[in-house]
Amino acid sequence: MMTIPWETLKEELGDKLSFGESVRRSHAKDESYHPEHLPDAVAYPEETADVVALARFSHAHGVPLVAYGAGSGLEGQVIPVRGGISVDFSRMNRVLEIRPDDFLVCVEPGVTRQQLNDALRPYGLMFPVDPGANASLGGMAATNASGTTAVRYGPMKANVRKLEVVLADGRVIEVGTLAAKSSSGYNLVELFVGSEGTLGLFTKLWLRVYGVPEATLAASAEFATVREAVDAVCMLIGSGLQLTRCELVTKPYIEIINRQFDTSYTPAPTLFLELSGSQAAVQADMGTVDEILRDAGAARVSVVMDERERQKLWHARHNAAYALMRTYPGLSHLSTDVCVPMSKLPEAVDVAETWIERLGIRGGIVGHVGDGNFHVSLMVNPSDPDDLGRAYELSHHLVEYALSVGGTCTGEHGVGLGKMKYQKQEHGEALALMQAVKRLFDPADMLNPGKLVDGIA
Template structure:
């Protein structure tokens, strides 16, 4: 059923206020891209709903006229998830930014999708609580659930899927449903939380999220440890995990990346493979864990180790890891960043990082490697001149080699960034027949294929 853009706008303005519907070019451009290097594409219309009922009405209209719809958080995704290649309507959830309920006794919080993680943690601090998932960017919780975000704290607290107790979802036809409950566990029905978290806006729009939260630890210690080789560093982490030490964060930064950090932050860290670690818990227990960790690291050739307990000092120590992307951007003006994102079994991690570093060097690409080594997830940060077709092709080929290396070792093409448009070509190779099952679920929930089409599970793209 065809309808002009002008008429769609008129129909939307019957459901929303004039201010909630925009065809302004600047607004559309802001919603045409994410933080990735993928080509931008303008939506026809951007809408700003304030509640679940408005989202439902928007979806009913879109489904009736078969208009593509893309949900949008803050645009901080890295694989082109929110780029509307079929134009249509982008739903911006920034006005749905209320923390609806803090259930401190249940260690749960209910929020709207536009709430950001820093906004949530600021509120939770009043209750002595915090939300654990930290993907780096101050992303919205709706977007984080859509991509099954994780980050530096995953090694102890798990990924976004582990934190979701319930979702309120608006389906393609406007139906509103819940995927879970407030109970800590259930043996009833299919696990819909697991299905919708990570679906990247292809199965429905999240309008409320009920999430697990945690008590703020009594004591926190950070550390920086320098090793002669990547192999030494990764083997040290493996031994720490095998010893049962409850490490909260552990990040690897390679020597080239440390060089970038030194230049950007005017620091003088040893330009060697470096681990950034954090431990949290009760003070007496942590002292024992720290001493044990020191022994393990020394056994694996650690050349230098620095511990910090003061909050300011800890923050400064971690700046090297948190600001790594900005260090590369400022050191390579005019270039665009590509970040690879594979995950392998921990036993394969050291060799995978060494392989990635060699390939980066042999291709003459500018970049470095960092990783959440506690869970086998690592990234190559590559700076590309998008006007240099040969360099872009080299970067794409490099990314493909890294992905194939991971899949050959029973890993995954994306540990945390998601599929979007960038990793879609690897889905058949990774999932095989299971991809056809995913496509059938997509067709059942969105038969007109209006929800974020051509992303994640792309109907008819199984390679069969």
């Protein structure tokens, strides 16, 4: 077995490389339920040249590289299941260029979503993709993150214009252009976005940004059943209204939110909605929203006029999962998500509710129902095989239904470790082509091995 000359890498990177156990342990997992695996070392690159050095070392000595952003993932993408080097991009955190007239910004991968929006605020601009956590933009691109605003602005794939990428052998390439569209060549940007660090390491990202709207209004709507709420969403989308956010929170989650955040929402299936645009347009559209929701059976519609109350509403939604975790101390959080065609969304949520009740599982449903994507959050005891087995069974039934109606096993969280077993079922013969692409970019399987299209030697 070949001895790895760690000392040569240490000489090149200096204090950018750590072998300390506490540092390694802090990079052994994310916020998912998957078991931790310690990397052999943790690197903190500060520029593209450092990432190139890591790639060349990996290529020469067979050492895996696993990119690490903020560690806020929910499917284990950053867990170094085969050891190697965890590449922590937190020191590559500069906003490199803002082009307000082009509505573009260039950032390093360690820049966080909130950090970018702070930098954009003086220009009257914003970056809208909002997964809830203050994730790194490199990590968000790697997992094709989306979140509450995807119903209007789309996921990361719709908002990454150009990338600088370090390949497995140390080559540096640029993919994409700064133009709004192109008919030239294959779309490699969309290949890299969502590749979960298996094809290359991002060192620069050019992102689309947007003007801050003049006015924003939020509302909550209570329903007797989840199905009524989801049917109402389909009516809203079908009306042609430009919703900025459209979120479902089920009764168990509302009860948890009320306890944890001292709110007083009615314990019922609830939609949280938001519109943004000109003052006149928002006011007019909110009237239409109110009318549609009441026609769809809403027991109560509350329009949120005050900015503080609007922030409070979205704080409750964004932190719902953390509220659930605090409700069950000592247990682990297992969150599974699927995405289905809008017409199948009511039935999909019915399937999830039925199996939660049938299996007696602690948890609830939240989701970005405006685009057919929703999450089932569960609290499990990973050391109890029966408890974990029930959670897996629920996830399995949900994924099976989503795939049966033309949906996907994950609309947002990514494949990671938890959804690899469904890749063949979802993609069929196309999976072999994906594995061939992986071998082309990374023939030795050194970039986040054991992930996404696992099966490569």
